[in-house]
Amino acid sequence: MGRNKLVMKKIENSTSRQQTYSKRKDSIVKKANELAVLCDTDVALLMFSPTGQLTSYSSRGSVEDIMLRVVNRPGELHRRPIPNEQYFSQRLAQLKYESEMVEKIAMLTRRSLISSIKD
Amino acid sequence: MGRNKLVMKKIENSTSRQQTYSKRKDSIVKKANELAVLCDTDVALLMFSPTGQLTSYSSRGSVEDIMLRVVNRPGELHRRPIPNEQYFSQRLAQLKYESEMVEKIAMLTRRSLISSIKD
DNA sequence: CCGGCTATTTATAACGT
DNA sequence: TACGTTATAAATAGCCG
Numbered sequence: 145m146g147r148n149k150l151v152m153k154k155i156e157n158s159t160s161r162q163q164t165y166s167k168r169k170d171s172i173v174k175k176a177n178e179l180a181v182l183c184d185t186d187v188a189l190l191m192f193s194p195t196g197q198l199t200s201y202s203s204r205g206s207v208e209d210i211m212l213r214v215v216n217r218p219g220e221l222h223r224r225p226i227p228n229e230q231y232f233s234q235r236l237a238q239l240k241y242e243s244e245m246v247e248k249i250a251m252l253t254r255r256s257l258i259s260s261i262k263d
Numbered sequence: 264m265g266r267n268k269l270v271m272k273k274i275e276n277s278t279s280r281q282q283t284y285s286k287r288k289d290s291i292v293k294k295a296n297e298l299a300v301l302c303d304t305d306v307a308l309l310m311f312s313p314t315g316q317l318t319s320y321s322s323r324g325s326v327e328d329i330m331l332r333v334v335n336r337p338g339e340l341h342r343r344p345i346p347n348e349q350y351f352s353q354r355l356a357q358l359k360y361e362s363e364m365v366e367k368i369a370m371l372t373r374r375s376l377i378s379s380i381k382d
Numbered sequence: 383c384c385g386g387c388t389a390t391t392t393a394t395a396a397c398g399t
Numbered sequence: 400t401a402c403g404t405t406a407t408a409a410a411t412a413g414c415c416g
Contacts, residue, residue, distance in 0.1 A: 150301075152297065152300055152301070153300065153301075154300065154301065154302075154303045155301050155302065161301070161302050161303070162302075164301055164302060165298065165301075165302040165304065168294070168297070168298045168301070168302070169298065171294070172291065172294050172295060172298060175287070175290070175291050175294060176291060176308075178271065178287070179284065179287045179288065179291060179310065181271055181272065181273065182269070182271070182272075182273065182274050182280070182283055182284075182287070183273070183274065183280050183281075183283060183284040183287075183312075183313050184273045184280070184313060185284065185310065185311050185312060185313055186309075186310075186311045187308075187309065187310045187311070188307075188308070188309040188310075189295075189306075189307070189308055189309075190305075190306065190307040190308075190329055190330070191298065191304065191305075191306045191307075192304050192305045192306070192332075193302075193304060194302050194303060194304055198332075210309055211309070211330045213311075213317075236362055240362070243355055243359070243362075247355065
């Protein structure tokens, strides 16, 4: 929308990029909320700004509540029609990777080498 | 938009509600993707349909990747304390459970006892 | 239930302050 | 750098098949 048709590629000018992010972020949160209200559904949105700041939206309860609902639905995350061997092996690899990451982060936290995760 | 201005409340007619969900879901995924591309950022979207079906979108990597980034960010918009031992152990247990479930489902699928995952 | 088809409403790109 | 303004691109409500 707007004066000119926008090309769908990264906006190179950092100022314009940040401004566009700010505007569109607000709009998409609004859209998410409309979807949740109109259709009486649960919606969650997670967005990182170009500078790394997180904006989250959840139509009901905390973002974690919805994330937990998602995590507790193995095999359905991406609405795969009929799961096949490739899907299962990829999914298992993904879960293994995540477990390793969690363990690494836990270890680092124990050692107090970090107190927060940065970009 | 559309022929009439829409009132922001739950659509009572279930057919209309489902149709509206379907259309708007697609649009918001498109918007999320535009935001990610234009602004070179990470975005994740989680939406449950009126019938409970999940649609997820992630601009980069898996939805879990972005959820992990969110969970591991103390002091951001939705605030969460620094991850502690309990969180890590619970998360690991969850991942282990998921892996086991995926393996079970894979085995069942191999045996052709089921052909798709249902709610 | 899934796609088209407009009339209208919204969102927003480019400017302006 | 953050807000308004406006012309124009997009999204979409109500219908139809």
